[in-house]
Amino acid sequence: MTGETRVLLIVAGGIAAYKALELIRRLREHAVKVRCILTASGAEFVTPLSLSALSEDKVYGELFSLTDEAEMGHIQLSRNAELLVVAPATANLIAKMATGQADDLASTALLATDKEVLIAPAMNVRMWEHPATRANIETLRSRGVRVVGPNEGDMACGEFGFGRMAEPDEIVTAILEALGRTRPSGNDSNGTPLTGRPSAGRPLTGRSALVTSGPTHEAIDPVRYIANRSSGRQGHAIAQALAALGARTTLVTGPTELRDPANMDVIHIESAEEMLAACEGALPVDIAVCAAAVADWRAATPSDRKIKKTGDAAYGAAEGVPRLELTANPDILARLSQRGNDRPALVVGFAAETENVILQATEKRLRKRCDWIVANDVSAQSGTFGGSDNSVHVIDEQGVDSWERMSKSDVARRLAERIADHLESPAAP
Numbered sequence: 315m316t317g318e319t320r321v322l323l324i325v326a327g328g329i330a331a332y333k334a335l336e337l338i339r340r341l342r343e344h345a346v347k348v349r350c351i352l353t354a355s356g357a358e359f360v361t362p363l364s365l366s367a368l369s370e371d372k373v374y375g376e377l378f379s380l381t382d383e384a385e386m387g388h389i390q391l392s393r394n395a396e397l398l399v400v401a402p403a404t405a406n407l408i409a410k411m412a413t414g415q416a417d418d419l420a421s422t423a424l425l426a427t428d429k430e431v432l433i434a435p436a437m438n439v440r441m442w443e444h445p446a447t448r449a450n451i452e453t454l455r456s457r458g459v460r461v462v463g464p465n466e467g468d469m470a471c472g473e474f475g476f477g478r479m480a481e482p483d484e485i486v487t488a489i490l491e492a493l494g495r496t497r498p499s500g501n502d503s504n505g506t507p508l509t510g511r512p513s514a515g516r517p518l519t520g521r522s523a524l525v526t527s528g529p530t531h532e533a534i535d536p537v538r539y540i541a542n543r544s545s546g547r548q549g550h551a552i553a554q555a556l557a558a559l560g561a562r563t564t565l566v567t568g569p570t571e572l573r574d575p576a577n578m579d580v581i582h583i584e585s586a587e588e589m590l591a592a593c594e595g596a597l598p599v600d601i602a603v604c605a606a607a608v609a610d611w612r613a614a615t616p617s618d619r620k621i622k623k624t625g626d627a628a629y630g631a632a633e634g635v636p637r638l639e640l641t642a643n644p645d646i647l648a649r650l651s652q653r654g655n656d657r658p659a660l661v662v663g664f665a666a667e668t669e670n671v672i673l674q675a676t677e678k679r680l681r682k683r684c685d686w687i688v689a690n691d692v693s694a695q696s697g698t699f700g701g702s703d704n705s706v707h708v709i710d711e712q713g714v715d716s717w718e719r720m721s722k723s724d725v726a727r728r729l730a731e732r733i734a735d736h737l738e739s740p741a742a743p
């Protein structure tokens with residue numbers, strides 16, 4: 315394996331292991347030489363023979379194989395590569411990495427390495443969301459381990475959510491980035507040189523993005539608040555889609571049940587005022603997408619102690635029922651759209667409407683002075699709020715672009731691609 319970029323690919327057990335075969339093929343196209351370690355459970359899903367055929371190399375599996383140790387010690391195996399990639403990375407192997415266990419060849423190589431490590435997690439959504447896995451991922455990230463994916467989607471176990479392994483293309487892009495290759499080299503499967511093509515599938519590389527997501531909670535007193543039904547799914551998916559296209563992304567989110575997406579800065583806020591401060595603190599950015607359902611009003615004078623049911627003279631309670639005086643929240647979208655020198659090059663807002671969707675959204679775009687408005691129907695019968703599908707119209711200066719009904723993650727991907735196309739066009743800054 316001399317003279318070429320070398321990657322040690324660890325294939326752990328999981329239905330996504332089959333994607334490792336495609337990953338090897340793609341890496342070979344980029345002139346990356348792959349050597350594989352297949353774990354015992356990985357071997358239940360793919361055979362050493364197929365990995366060996368594609369990598370054109372021996373596949374390693376046993377920690378105490380005398381032949382392997384004589385030819386190539388396990389320490390050597392992990393040091394001979396420039397990068398270690400684990401795809402799929404199971405919850406079990408991630409836990410072993412986080413706690414420094416070394417009870418098979420894969421975990422031993424990962425502990426013995428002095429090279430960068432990139433993992434592509436793949437598991438059931440509940441396992442991914444479990445606090446143990448969240449903590450393990452945080453530990454690994456704090457040690458500099460790169461994490462690509464997982465993606466949201468239907469899972470082999472029949473559930474829906476985050477846990478699907480990133481696609482081979484996304485993993486290849488992350489690998490090339492880890493190897494310090496912003497531009498691929500080598501030939502594709504048709505023999506066409508890849509050198510000189512723009513960064514593979516990452517047209518937003520070098521751009522920065524700010525996304526707001528989720529509801530805001532506006533305190534009435536220390537235990538009560540005003541909120542709305544936003545799940546944050548659309549905003550989080552947009553942040554992920556922008557990051558997947560290479561944008562350095564900051565997600566400012568109100569309270570949701572969603573996990574923090576990997577590969578971005580996530581700022582948690584509660585109120586609209588906190589959201590505004592976090593957004594202004596994230597400037598300057600190239601792209602701002604305001605997908606949060608910001609509460610329009612907050613309590614004018616939130617009480618710093620729990621308002622008593624029996625009446626609280628200090629809070630203006632009459633006959634046991636407090637009067638709740640409201641005041642308007644700042645409009646974050648309008649504020650970002652109307653900033654001076656540090657106005658983002660592209661500001662995108664959302665308009666959740668229950669009637670006259672396009673008309674209302676068109677007016678909103680002009681009133682708030684954002685560049686695009688993504689309008690969606692949130693009437694009760696549409697199922698948009700809290701659901702996984704969305705049907706949207708993208709309104710810009712040119713007119714209305716109506717998209718067919720699709721999942722919120724597809725809306726996010728298409729929107730991110732539209733943003734990338736717009737910024738790549740010669741007229742864009």
Ligand code: C5P
Nearest residue numbers: 604605606608643644645646647663664
């Ligand atoms: O005025 P309306 O709430 O319908 O506007 C929706 C759009 O404005 C969304 O993009 C939302 O994120 C944004 N917005 C905001 N701050 C507010 C209210 C709405 O950023 N206070």
